[in-house]
Amino acid sequence: xxxxxxxxxxxxxxxxxxxxxxxxxxxxxxxxxxxxxxxxxxxxxxxxxxxxxxxxxxxxxxxxxxxxxxxxxxxxxxxxxxxxxxxxxxxxxxxxxxxxxxxxxxxxxxxxxxxxxxxxxxxxxxxxxxxxxxxxxxxxxxxxxxxxxxxxxxxxxxxxxxxxxxxxxxxxxxxxxxxxxxxxxxxxxxxxxxxxxxxxxxxxxxxxxxxxxxxxxxxxxxxxxxxxxxxxxxxxxxxxxxxxxxxxxxxxxxxxxxxxxxxxxxxxxxxxxxxxxxxxxxxxxxxxxxxxxxxxxxxxxxxxxxxxxxxxxxxxxxxxxxxxxxxxxxxxxxxxxxxxxxxxxxxxxxxxxxxxxxxxxxxxxxxxxxxxxxxxxxx
Amino acid sequence: xxxxxxxxxxxxxxxxxxxxxxxxxxxxxxxxxxxxxxxxxxxxxxxxxxxxxxxxxxxxxxxxxxxxxxxxxxxxxxxxxxxxxxxxxxxxxxxxxxxxxxxxxxxxxxxxxxxxxxxxxxxxxxxxxxxxxxxxxxxxxxxxxxxxxxxxxxxxxxxxxxxxxxxxxxxxxxxxxxxxxxxxxxxxxxxxxxxxxxxxxxxxxxxxxxxxxxxxxxxxxxxxxxxxxxxxxxxxxxxxxxxxxxxxxxxxxxxxxxxxxxxxxxxxxxxxxxxxxxxxxxxxxxxxxxxxxxxxxxxxxxxxxxxxxxxxxxxxxxxxxxxxxxxxxxxxxxxxxxxxxxxxxxxxxxxxxxxxxxxxxxxxxxxxxxxxxxxxxxx
Numbered sequence: 118x119x120x121x122x123x124x125x126x127x128x129x130x131x132x133x134x135x136x137x138x139x140x141x142x143x144x145x146x147x148x149x150x151x152x153x154x155x156x157x158x159x160x161x162x163x164x165x166x167x168x169x170x171x172x173x174x175x176x177x178x179x180x181x182x183x184x185x186x187x188x189x190x191x192x193x194x195x196x197x198x199x200x201x202x203x204x205x206x207x208x209x210x211x212x213x214x215x216x217x218x219x220x221x222x223x224x225x226x227x228x229x230x231x232x233x234x235x236x237x238x239x240x241x242x243x244x245x246x247x248x249x250x251x252x253x254x255x256x257x258x259x260x261x262x263x264x265x266x267x268x269x270x271x272x273x274x275x276x277x278x279x280x281x282x283x284x285x286x287x288x289x290x291x292x293x294x295x296x297x298x299x300x301x302x303x304x305x306x307x308x309x310x311x312x313x314x315x316x317x318x319x320x321x322x323x324x325x326x327x328x329x330x331x332x333x334x335x336x337x338x339x340x341x342x343x344x345x346x347x348x349x350x351x352x353x354x355x356x357x358x359x360x361x362x363x364x365x366x367x368x369x370x371x372x373x374x375x376x377x378x379x380x381x382x383x384x385x386x387x388x389x390x391x392x393x394x395x396x397x398x399x400x401x402x403x404x405x406x407x408x409x410x411x412x413x414x415x416x417x418x419x420x421x422x423x424x425x426x427x428x429x430x431x432x433x434x435x436x437x438x439x440x441x442x443x444x445x446x447x448x449x450x451x452x453x454x455x456x457x458x459x460x461x462x463x464x465x466x467x468x469x470x471x472x473x474x475x476x477x478x479x480x481x482x483x484x485x486x487x488x489x490x491x492x493x494x495x496x
Numbered sequence: 497x498x499x500x501x502x503x504x505x506x507x508x509x510x511x512x513x514x515x516x517x518x519x520x521x522x523x524x525x526x527x528x529x530x531x532x533x534x535x536x537x538x539x540x541x542x543x544x545x546x547x548x549x550x551x552x553x554x555x556x557x558x559x560x561x562x563x564x565x566x567x568x569x570x571x572x573x574x575x576x577x578x579x580x581x582x583x584x585x586x587x588x589x590x591x592x593x594x595x596x597x598x599x600x601x602x603x604x605x606x607x608x609x610x611x612x613x614x615x616x617x618x619x620x621x622x623x624x625x626x627x628x629x630x631x632x633x634x635x636x637x638x639x640x641x642x643x644x645x646x647x648x649x650x651x652x653x654x655x656x657x658x659x660x661x662x663x664x665x666x667x668x669x670x671x672x673x674x675x676x677x678x679x680x681x682x683x684x685x686x687x688x689x690x691x692x693x694x695x696x697x698x699x700x701x702x703x704x705x706x707x708x709x710x711x712x713x714x715x716x717x718x719x720x721x722x723x724x725x726x727x728x729x730x731x732x733x734x735x736x737x738x739x740x741x742x743x744x745x746x747x748x749x750x751x752x753x754x755x756x757x758x759x760x761x762x763x764x765x766x767x768x769x770x771x772x773x774x775x776x777x778x779x780x781x782x783x784x785x786x787x788x789x790x791x792x793x794x795x796x797x798x799x800x801x802x803x804x805x806x807x808x809x810x811x812x813x814x815x816x817x818x819x820x821x822x823x824x825x826x827x828x829x830x831x832x833x834x835x836x837x838x839x840x841x842x843x844x845x846x847x848x849x850x851x852x853x854x855x856x857x858x859x860x861x862x863x864x865x866x867x868x869x870x871x872x873x874x875x
Binding site: 127128130131133136140142144145148176177179181196212215216304308313314315337338339357359360362436 | 561716
């Protein structure tokens, strides 16, 4: 017997109460039964976004909603700032280019965050920019971006919107869509929402809707207006929704409501702080200069390879993520995200201590766990 | 207690053996464990398509793969024939127009099929057409289209592809992708594949790949080349796949393999024939001039309204679909599709007889069931 701990930044573990919803007999989506579920979900999904506006739901991965944010608000030849300091920031640039949008890059080292002044200066130099695309938590580096400050800057521009990829960050790193003037916020099911992958979400402001009216980029499946119309007219979606995941979503949102979104965020903050302190006590260095509460990216010590991750999984059942692109083999990433709390963090740190010992690295048993306990006793 | 019979053309009932797969603890998709499942699925999904080429999988509804077929093969200003004789044929036209493709419509009455000569003539008059978009079973009318004959016509043109929406028809109405020269065949999970909605599929021929190389329409999430590359290079998908549905897919494909695809098709043919004969014996008229084996569209008799469907559901637990667009309130549609066999058809016909009686329509109990039994005894 080996218990498994999926400590990756998506997919994350699914609470059994939500998982069993998926296995229930399927129902038709053009029925009162489904629409009742859907209307509850459409109300409650606003909670993690902290918005009063609608949040729409696609049957797709998060990347689908990222594409939607580009294709629905911009026109061919428009300029957009993409803040790129990791794999997912760079994805904004790729999508923009695929759609013929001119990218004004804010290119940073992987692991850095973007200072608000840099965004402000870039906007001043490029006053005709229509959108700023950025990330709440850059999953590839475990770095937080300063969305609140970005919002203060972008809100001053009448025809420029702030678009945030909160796919991994939602529920783990605070984002206040309305209060922070985020025009479009994109998320997905398999992270803090605690479901399998297959649903993408986006919130949208009045300001963003004005850009939608002017946009000439082609779209169909991800056409924002079609989702708005279908929900307003018939209380469902223009194309067949992922019924079993929507039902599971109702359950996972119930769990989030019961805990309270600010308690959810506090839990993530404490798990992240416990992880960071424990990892540092074990002599590791963080990759990120401004670490997020979603996941922690940790540099391997000299002499360590990705065999460490394999050993951690095979002997201790703990699955952490590796590095992406040029960071492959150089870092590992521990998520503290979604359906996780004290036992997940404590055991992960203990497993890392034991794995270090197994691989002949110097380690003092309990040194990381002690630091984690100091923090997690308050959770 | 009331047992439910979901006799709609998607979503269709999910076999419990597949449904429980969805509820299993989630696994990460960049692992050997997932890739082993995925490679099995990628091999077995070719079976219902009857193709040796790869069939790729999106996390989306079927419409996503329809958009992909347009955006990946055509360029702005290209011309395409769209055969439109129902809601889903018309969707091809909508997608083409959304992407700036000029539509050469073959517009027919809802319920008609397209004679091969009409396609042949239209192609001759429009020799510069790059693609012909059509439907295997037009779900809104229960009509079959003559894909084999279309394939014979389109294969003669070096730079024109045949694209078939087999979303509702796959596994119920025969399609032989390779033998019939179908260049792109699109399908989805919630029909003959017997899963919840959330997965879309497409097969693609060498000829279609040549058009992909020339296409300049924007795409990202549905970029065919990205899926090909990810599968070839790393054995998975470019964006997070719908892990729980993929696992359920392995199980439903096992069920299809065990029955054998030609037995699956025969079962659907017999269920459809039994339904048509029974319905006619009860004095109904079919809408379609060329009925498919996927679902049967039936005209209401004089004096009947959609209350009939409500009564059928509330008292007898049988859910059939209504008409779409201008056929709303004029027809009802019984699917015989996916995880259904003798009991589903027999009980549905019996329930229709009883419901007719309840609503004061003249009916002879058993008159439809007798006809169904004559056919279904051979299944």
